Each structure stands twice: as C-alpha cells, then as structure tokens.
Amino acid sequence: MSILINKDTRIVTQGITGKTGEFHTRQCLDYAYGKDCFVAGVTPGKGGQEVLGVPILNTVAEAKAQHGVNASVIYVPPRFAAAAIDEAVDAELDLVICITEGIPVADMIRTRDRMRKMNSKTVLVGPNCPGVITPDEVKIGIxxxxxxxxxxxxxxxxxxxxxxxxxxxxxxxxxxxxxxxxxxxxxxxxxxxxxxxxxxxxxxxxxxxxxxxxxxxxxxxxxxxxxxxxxxxxxxxxxxxxxxxxxxxxxxxxxxxxxxxxxxxxxxxxxxxxxxxxxxxxxxxxxxxxxxxx
Known part of the structure; x- marks a missing residue:
C-alpha cells in the first residue's frame, strides 16, 4: 500500500519542454514503473510534438481526455506556475505536485482561495517541494x-x-x-x-x-x-x-x-x-x- 501515488498513477508533466521539466521527467521515466506512469506532457503551443517519447498536448484537459492522466507535476517558471496549478485543478485531476520555487505569494493566495471556493477535489502538494515517491513504483519530482x-x-x-x-x-x-x-x-x-x-x-x-x-x-x-x-x-x-x-x-x-x-x-x-x-x-x-x- 501507499498514499497519494502508486504504479497505476497516470501523470502529465506541465512544462516538459523546458530544461528542468525534461531533465527530471527523464529521471522519473527511468525509475521503476515510470515509463508506464508518465504518459503525457503539456506546453501550450507545442501540441503534437514529443519529448523523451512522451506526447505533448496544449492543455491538461486534452492530456486527461486523450491519455487518462489523473496527476500532474509542474515545472513551470514562477510567474506562470499558479496558472498551471489552476489549469490542472480545472481539469479535475486527483493530484497536482508543484515543484516550482519562488511563486509570488499573492498568486498562491488567489489559487488557494479559488480551490476553496470551487470545493475542488484536487489534492495539491507544494509548491517549492521535492515531490512524492512510492519506492519501487513511481517517483514524481526531483x-x-x-x-x-x-x-x-x-x-x-x-x-x-x-x-x-x-x-x-x-x-x-x-x-x-x-x-x-x-x-x-x-x-x-x-x-x-x-x-x-x-x-x-x-x-x-x-x-x-x-x-x-x-x-x-x-x-x-x-x-x-x-x-x-x-x-x-x-x-x-x-x-x-x-x-x-x-x-x-x-x-x-x-x-x-x-x-x-x-x-x-x-x-x-x-x-x-x-x-x-x-x-x-x-x-x-x-x-x-x-x-x-x-
């Protein structure tokens, strides 16, 4: 047993085409069941491309509809990261793990209050965190x-x-x-x-x-x-x-x-x-x- 994630979790990397997103997604793909778990990436405007064999979509909603993702990991620059969380919440994912450090506090207050008003079922881990790992199954993070x-x-x-x-x-x-x-x-x-x-x-x-x-x-x-x-x-x-x-x-x-x-x-x-x-x-x-x- 485990909490939050296991080998059946299906994950989208938001910001997969950036240097940090690609580097850490590679490490996660190479760990345990990573190749089964990391099924999509999202970078607006780059849909249809691939990174590390992972298909890229323009939105999280598309990643959910086409690849059944239920969790997201975010490697988006600080000024865009709260909006990336909002997008994953709007797609009603079960779990969002935000690795990004340095998100403006005002942005996070808006995002937190928005989740509360929506009564969102999405569980948020982070931001400014290393992520979550269930050993020998899947790691989501750094x-x-x-x-x-x-x-x-x-x-x-x-x-x-x-x-x-x-x-x-x-x-x-x-x-x-x-x-x-x-x-x-x-x-x-x-x-x-x-x-x-x-x-x-x-x-x-x-x-x-x-x-x-x-x-x-x-x-x-x-x-x-x-x-x-x-x-x-x-x-x-x-x-x-x-x-x-x-x-x-x-x-x-x-x-x-x-x-x-x-x-x-x-x-x-x-x-x-x-x-x-x-x-x-x-x-x-x-x-x-x-x-x-x-």
Whole structure:
C-alpha cells in the first residue's frame, strides 16, 4: 500500500519542454514503473510534438481526455506556475505536485482561495517541494530515487534536503519507506503535515512515520494536536532551526516566526507533549525511529 501515488498513477508533466521539466521527467521515466506512469506532457503551443517519447498536448484537459492522466507535476517558471496549478485543478485531476520555487505569494493566495471556493477535489502538494515517491513504483519530482527502499515507514517533510537525509538513514538501517512526501517550504501551500500524517495513520501498510519540520508557521503545532488525539502509530520528529538567531528570517519563505509561535522550541514542546519521539540531532532520525519500533 501507499498514499497519494502508486504504479497505476497516470501523470502529465506541465512544462516538459523546458530544461528542468525534461531533465527530471527523464529521471522519473527511468525509475521503476515510470515509463508506464508518465504518459503525457503539456506546453501550450507545442501540441503534437514529443519529448523523451512522451506526447505533448496544449492543455491538461486534452492530456486527461486523450491519455487518462489523473496527476500532474509542474515545472513551470514562477510567474506562470499558479496558472498551471489552476489549469490542472480545472481539469479535475486527483493530484497536482508543484515543484516550482519562488511563486509570488499573492498568486498562491488567489489559487488557494479559488480551490476553496470551487470545493475542488484536487489534492495539491507544494509548491517549492521535492515531490512524492512510492519506492519501487513511481517517483514524481526531483528526489534521488536510488536512496529509497520499499517498506513500511512514511516520511513527510517541509525540507527537501531533510527528506533525503531521513530516507537515506532509514534505508541504511534496512527500514524501507511506504511513501515519502515533500510538502514544501512556502507559507501558502497545499497539503500540511497533519493531512499527510492522517493519510499515513489510515494506511494499513505504514507502521511508523518520520516527520521533519522547521521554524516558522504553526503547522507542526497543529499536527501535534492531531497526533495527540488520534495517532495510533509511532512518530519520530525533527525540527530544524533551533539555533536560528531570534528575529532573523531564515531559509524557506515559510520560516517566519511571530507572536512566540513558530519557534523550534514551541514545536518541539508540542510534539513531545503529543508523544512524538523528538530528536534534536538530524543524524539520528533513523536510529530514533528504530528505537521507537523496538
């Protein structure tokens, strides 16, 4: 089992003719069932062409009608990326994963509010994220496939680098992953920690979860409240930014602290109170999980 994606997911790459879109689509095609899963690309005005053997359409709606796509990955430049999300939402895809970094916050607020008003069924992951991978089935995004191993540990993180670090540690310890979800570091995004943790809790083949958070916002505190009341599986947590100087804006656009909330310590306290096994050392995420399972 897995969450969000598996070998039956049918994917369109929006922005496939760009340098970044082509490069990462190639990596995804070469991973596990990628050649079955990546069935279309979209670049307006370039319909009828092919890239890497993948047919290009002018719109996401055409890709859905002709190739049955139910998920999209977006490698569109920042000023056009929110519109690309809107297009995938209008086509009523199940899942949209936006890799693009640097989308104007005002654009994302409009897109988020538009999805809410439409009561859209589309699940948005990102923007500014590494994507999602179900090991040995399909990867949608920019993560290095070779560090992953199929198994029963879920991983969710705001940081791409911390996602890879957690996965590598787990794999080195022989602990495979069910699905790994990079939710992105922007302040206005789709899935939150709580949403993904809930999916892992409901997934019968996920036995435990590693969650990586960071300073800024209150998502981790809200997730901790849900874990305390509902989670039935072990969770290991790591919060980045504990040494960040007070009052200084750090790292991701979402790493903004206000009113005493969003600090590393407030997140750590909330997670520990919820029964999460928190490690202060990023090199011990895997070993902490192994202890939690024993």
């Amino acid at each position: 993560m290095p496939g070779y560090i992953h191993k199929k198994g029963n540990i879920g991983v969710v993180s705001r940081s791409g680098t911390l996602t890879y670090e957690a996965v590598h540690q787990l794999t080195q310890l022989g602990l495979g992953q069910s699905t790994c979800v990079g939710i992105g570091g922007d302040p206005v995004n789709g899935l939150k920690h709580k949403d993904v943790i809930q999916m892992f809790n409901d997934d019968p083949n996920t036995d435990a979860v590693v969650m990586c958070g960071e300073i800024g916002g209150t998502d981790e505190e809200e997730c901790a409240a849900w874990i305390k009341e509902n989670m039935t599986k072990p969770v290991v947590g790591f919060i980045a930014g504990i040494t960040a100087p007070p009052g200084k804006r750090m790292g991701h656009a979402g790493a903004i602290i206000s009113g005493g909330q969003g600090t590393a310590q407030s997140k750590i306290d909330a997670l520990e109170e919820a029964g999460v096994h928190v490690t202060l050392n990023p090199s011990e995420m895997g070993s902490t999980l192994k202890k939690a399972l024993s």
